[in-house]
Amino acid sequence: MTSPAATLLKISGIEKRFGGLTALSDVSLHIQAGEIYGLIGPNGAGKTTLFNILTGLYQADGGKFLFGDIEYAGRSKPHILAKAGIARTFQNIRLFSNMTILENVMVGCHHHSHTGIWGAITRHKNARNEEQQIAHRAAELLIYVGINRAHHMLAKNLSYGEQRRLEIARALATNPKLLALDEPAAGMNATETDSLKTLLQTIRNHGVTVLLIEHDVKLVMGLCDRIAVLDYGKKIAEGVPSEVRNNPAVIAAYLGG
Amino acid sequence: MRNALKRFLIIDKRNAPNQKRLAWAAFAVLAIILLALPFAIDGLFGRGWVRVLDFALLYIMLALGLNIVVGYAGLLDLGYVAFFAVGAYCYALLGSPQFGIHLPFWIVLPLGALLACLFGILLGAPTLRLRGDYLAIVTLGFGEIIRIFLNNLNAPINITNGPQGISMIDSIHLGEFSLGRTQEIFGITFPAAHLHYYLFLIFTLLVIFVSLRLQDSRIGRAWAAIREDEIAASAMGINTRNIKLLAFAMGATFGGLAGGLFAGFQGFVSPESFGLTESIMILCMVVLGGMGNVGGVVLGGILLVVIPELTRHLAGTAQQALLGKTVIDPESLRMLMFGLALILIMLWRPAGLWPSSQRRRELIAPAPPSV
Amino acid sequence: MDIFLQQIINGLVQGSVYSMVALGYTMVYGILGLINFAHGEIVMIGAMVALSVIQLLTGAGFPIFFILLISLMLSMIVCMILGYSMERIAYRPLRNAPRLAPLITAIGLSIVLQTLAMMFWGREYHSFPLLFTNDSVHIAGAVITEVQIIIITVALVMMGGLLILVHRTRLGRAMRAVAENPSAAALMGVNSNSVISITFVLGSALAAIAGIMISANYGIVHYLMGALLGLKAFTAAVLGGIGNLRGAMLGGLLLGLIESLGAGYIGDLSGGFLGSHYQDVFAFFVLIAVLIFRPSGLLGERVAERA
């Protein structure tokens, strides 16, 4: 692991309102490069909203975040943030369901490949090479996340757990520095969750920082280096798992919510 | 019998060379048919039907262009004919007595395509970042606007010659060789309609080639991705606006290209050829044949040029014979068919007559939940 | 000065027609998120039916008021049935289909309606009979006809009624609930299918009235009148903020004003190059400008798509 803990993502004072509802208020987090960082909280706490701001799908009403060396005011376009190195999965799976599983992952390679109209039409040498490389990398990623299926299978025909892993492969194909996972274990059985846990550890060991929203407390406690707890759009606790587990505010939020 | 057929169709390794030979044979047969087609049709049905064939090729080009926008990228363009008009008028203005300019064909044609592309970008840039329905409306409006301008730009300075249109447009010609008159090559006589057929066939094949290549490429995948789920696509690093703009501009370019060919072929253009009806007809071809599938779109193009032509010839006579009068004039019948086709296909066969395997799955399955 | 005032009056009259049609677009959009492309054709059918009824009754020597009432009722009924069946046949089966599908059926529907109207009523321009005296009121050098006064009054009353209906009644509450969140509304016992039907029916009734008003104002009916009118009314809805009732009203009036002032002054503005037959392009440029600078419209709020 990286020895000097450099901050990869520094979120400061993010605000988000929907009409009268404050979904996030003054949320600040520091995520170190190379850690697995857990984000938990009751339903509706604002976790997904935070992801949407980090990935440019929502615009923040206030605050900013520093990713790598660049500061964002929460108003950048999604593809800019993807290029910068933030990749994500979705709480309700959003695969390209009628494309093949290989194509799904290949789409993830889009922004770091270059073939344009001309290359696509003529299929000159560079274009062919690039296409081959992308396909090769996509196939590798499928195996990496543990999907051993025919490449031309449609994404929507995968099992639920496989679809979640395909989303991870697709996100990894963008070569992210930070992988943000929105409830990846939702709907998985115990064995699937276990192998997911191993996968996330492998990903981290390969140098990708992981930001994880998860409801499965056992998984979060066993996997994460540090955890933050959101409740009603506010951060109510942050720390290593054992601290958070015993934090009275957290216990109140979970029992009261 | 069925087993024999099955065995015949199944590709296995030992059979591969045979398969290849078979493919070449099929290809050769197709090529001969395509080459002989105008002569056969001329002989069987008359010269008029060769012209119908020429128009069918033009419309197939248009439909393939629109297919990139609607079929590949999932964007509804209801004013597509405007790009056709831009290409046609560009050719007409730069190759007719209207301004006394007579630029050669090989300059005007790309120029028209380029201009159409430019219009596509100008129109798409502000609208493509919005939801798809807005694009539909804006393009619908754009189609109308172009027509209003074509109709009215005859005063105070006469540019388009208004509703009368521009006539005596230069025929398509390369140096001394003109497609506008009968030519003798290797002792074979080629009437103008035949010559245009071959030219249009070349362009159509080109457009088909480009369409197929694009579909199966990094760009084509990005189009499919935004069609499937725009939000997920953008989160994976696709600049959705640019990639949509690319589809839109490509479609417009093909439209402009077909427009130039149309002007040179007809020798005459007027705003009447570029109405909503034509846009709808092209859309119909794409939808009827099968959105996103090149083969289906070609089929749709052929059907929708030939069927109305047949009804024009037959419907009148049939009604006269059966009812003693013409109740529905062929033009109305044509429109009615288009409208009903759009509705019925969407309701019962949303992937078209010959769908791409991918679109079929997608259009038949319910959309993913939006929340 | 008087030309200016005259253009304002004309703009308000035209604008109130746009508003009424725009309401139909906005109501359906608010509830289904769907642009009902065929809405413009309903306006046209409304005008055509009214025309036929008036022609039929005028010879019979009924009083004007009675003729007007009957034609209004009948054309509203026809349009309401049309709107209802349209939704049932062409939209409801496609509610879970990809976006493109209902858009395409809507286009198909409007082509079919146009063609049927052409077969039924012919290609020619019909003159819409003068229902009132040609009396007019003069204000500061501008003229406003009786028909125009009636148009504005009817529009105001209808729009006021609609606002009350949507904001003060049970039905209105159900409509807003379905628009907000269909599944939650269903949980609360709202039958969203019937609410959607009612929305189409209401919009179609407004369209019928608008059709009659616009024909009375111009004195002309034509089977293609719905297309351009629909486009403009949609522009009005977008200008005001689609999905927002007050927005549709405001947008309609504004668009009417922009058009009539634009048409009045386009010659001066373009140094005589462009004439008033370019009136129809204003709506389009307004639409583009709104989409560029304020896609949510004047009164609409930005609605982010949920991720």
Ligand SMILES: Nc1ncnc2c1ncn2[C@@H]1O[C@H](COP(=O)(O)OP(=O)(O)O)[C@@H](O)[C@H]1O
């Ligand atoms: N697009 C939106 N429009 C309105 N409200 C939203 C939107 N997205 C999220 N919310 C609201 O914001 C709050 C936080 O939601 P979310 O971030 O999804 O919670 P979590 O992921 O922690 O369960 C919820 O009350 C939710 O209803």
Ligand SMILES: [Mg+2]
């Ligand atoms: Mg969530």
